[in-house]
Amino acid sequence: MRLVIERGELLRALGHVTSVVERRTTIPILSNVLLKASGQALELKATDLEREVIEEVRADVGAAGAVTVPAHILHDIVRKLPEGSQIDIRRDTEKERLTLAAGQARFALQTLGPEDFPDLNAGDLGTSFEIAAKDLKRLIDKTRFAISTEETRYYLNGIFFHIAESGKTSMLRAVATDGHRLAQAELPRPKGAEGMPGVIIPRKTVHELHRLIEESAETVSVAVSASKVRFEIGSVTLTSKLIDGTFPDYGRVIPQSNDQELRVANTDFMSAVDRVSTIASERGRAVKLNITSGKLVLSVNNPEGGSATEEIDVNYTSSPLEIGFNAKYLLDIAGQLEGDEARFLLADPGSPTMIRSAGDDNALYVLMPMRV
Missing domain, CATH: 3.10.150.10 (DNA Polymerase III, subunit A, domain 2)
Known part of the structure; x- marks a missing residue:
């Protein structure tokens, strides 16, 4: 694998994907980011087995290939390189190293094989629709402060997104509660969201999604099944498992x-x-x-x-x-x-x-x- 990429492009993508990488994990490969070069692009992927972030950025690819390297170390290296520099990235298969060169700086990173990198395969997500980024951000802003942090009531550790009737209008509604307070926000149901299952999106995914939306394109593509959800935000794809539980009948309170x-x-x-x-x-x-x-x-x-x-x-x-x-x-x-x-x-x-x-x-x- 051999490629040249602009430092700003790589830094932005690493900022998105490394946010889901745990700094301490018992599974070594989960500390890594998967780099996959092909065509004229570099794909970066990171996961904590609950969430997965993928981003594709432009790169001058000399030889296609894939490798995984420590995510936070790579992010720190790229962050400290001079602004505007071109980074030459090569994989040395004999020494199992990935070398980075920018100006007079040289780095060599330990690698692990890409074949062992986990894939959070979402399978067929039955419901898909598009929503304006500002509308999705509003639903999150108005409800996420009420998400419970009490782990024993795990089904309250997220935002409950579902379709609900408000008068004669079908709405996409977001609800969060911690037992002391409840927050509910809604907007007219987006086209294609009819039949969407009620899903509880975990707190970490909510915060990650909010962060990505703030830097994002104008629309977000959403795909949902009973167990997973996927958000496509510009060049970034965030996939997450859902909380496997039943949200309480909040209407009673x-x-x-x-x-x-x-x-x-x-x-x-x-x-x-x-x-x-x-x-x-x-x-x-x-x-x-x-x-x-x-x-x-x-x-x-x-x-x-x-x-x-x-x-x-x-x-x-x-x-x-x-x-x-x-x-x-x-x-x-x-x-x-x-x-x-x-x-x-x-x-x-x-x-x-x-x-x-x-x-x-x-x-x-x-x-x-x-x-x-």
């Missing part, structure tokens, strides 16, 4: 009869919560909302750290109500609201509260109260 509505300027509310929660203990982080007609008083009382209160004007005409929430969870949700005004639909101090943006019907949040 979305309140339907909360009839006490609080409307508040979202930026004012966020700033006030942020200020008073400075006093809150790391363990509790509870902030109390005392809501009366036209007025909201936020307060925190920490026996070890002191107390804080702040009053803001609100639109509220129902009976007075005192309710407590985790300050961090409030800020996470408020940070995702798109309009200027936040709507809180409340029932009583012990029941879940629904939070929406006054100008956005395609996202909703549910937050469990805390005792304060």
